[in-house]
Amino acid sequence: xxxxxxxxxxxxxxxxxxxxxxxxxxxxxxxxxxxxxxxxxxxxxxxxxxxxxxxxxxxxxxxxxxxxxxxxxxxxxxxxxxxxxxxxxxxxxxxxxxxxxxxxxxxxxxxxxxxx
Amino acid sequence: xxxxxxxxxxxxxxxxxxxxxxxxxxxxxxxxxxxxxxxxxxxxxxxxxxxxxxxxxxxxxxxxxxxxxxxxxxxxxxxxxxxxxxxxxxxxxxxxxxxxxxxxxxxxxxxxx
Numbered sequence: 001x002x003x004x005x006x007x008x009x010x011x012x013x014x015x016x017x018x019x020x021x022x023x024x025x026x027x028x029x030x031x032x033x034x035x036x037x038x039x040x041x042x043x044x045x046x047x048x049x050x051x052x053x054x055x056x057x058x059x060x061x062x063x064x065x066x067x068x069x070x071x072x073x074x075x076x077x078x079x080x081x082x083x084x085x086x087x088x089x090x091x092x093x094x095x096x097x098x099x100x101x102x103x104x105x106x107x108x109x110x111x112x113x114x115x116x
Numbered sequence: 117x118x119x120x121x122x123x124x125x126x127x128x129x130x131x132x133x134x135x136x137x138x139x140x141x142x143x144x145x146x147x148x149x150x151x152x153x154x155x156x157x158x159x160x161x162x163x164x165x166x167x168x169x170x171x172x173x174x175x176x177x178x179x180x181x182x183x184x185x186x187x188x189x190x191x192x193x194x195x196x197x198x199x200x201x202x203x204x205x206x207x208x209x210x211x212x213x214x215x216x217x218x219x220x221x222x223x224x225x226x227x228x229x
Contacts, residue, residue, distance in 0.1 A: 045207070052216075091158045095216070103161050104149070104159075106158030106159045108157055108158050
C-alpha cells in the first residue's frame, strides 16, 4: 500500500507571513493524484489544492501553491500571506490514477497555528 | 445541494452495544467512502462503494463492521458489539466518476464507554 508521510506534526506562522508544509509519499506507480486537505477545528475537511502527477507545472490556488518533486516523491504546500482562518489541520493525500485507484491514502497531518 | 450530511453527529454508547451511522452523499455522486479518524491521525480508509456495490474494504475492517448502500443513494455503517477501541470520528465522503475531488461530511463522533 502507498504511504504518505507528514513529518511536521505542528507548525506556526505569523499572520501575513509564508509557511511551507512538507509531505512525502511512497509509490511505485507513475500516474497518480496528490491533494492537500484542510480540516479546521470541529469543522469538516475541505480540499485546498490538487496536483496530477503527469503535470509538470505546480498547482496554484490563490495564496496556496505546491512544490511537486516527482522524482523525490515530495509534495509540499506553501501558504502565502497567512491569515487567521488558515489555522487548521492540513492533510496530504494520495490516490492512484489507475483503474483500481479508489482508495485515498492520508498522512497524519500537520497542525498549523497562525499567530496574530 | 447541501453537501454531504451525516447523522448522528455524536453518539455515545456502552461497550457491547450496536450502533448505526448514516451518510447522505451529494445527490449526483456515485462513489462513496467511509473513513475512521482517531485523534492526531489522518483519515483511515474503511470501505468504498460505487453506486450500490461495495467494491473495496480495508483489511483492517473487523467483521463487526458492515456497510450498505441500498439503491446507490445513502449509506449506513453499522458496528456490532462495540469496543472502546472503536471510539473515533467516522467520516463519509463522496465524489463523481471522473472527478478527483471527494467531498467530506462533518463526521459522526463515536464514544464507547
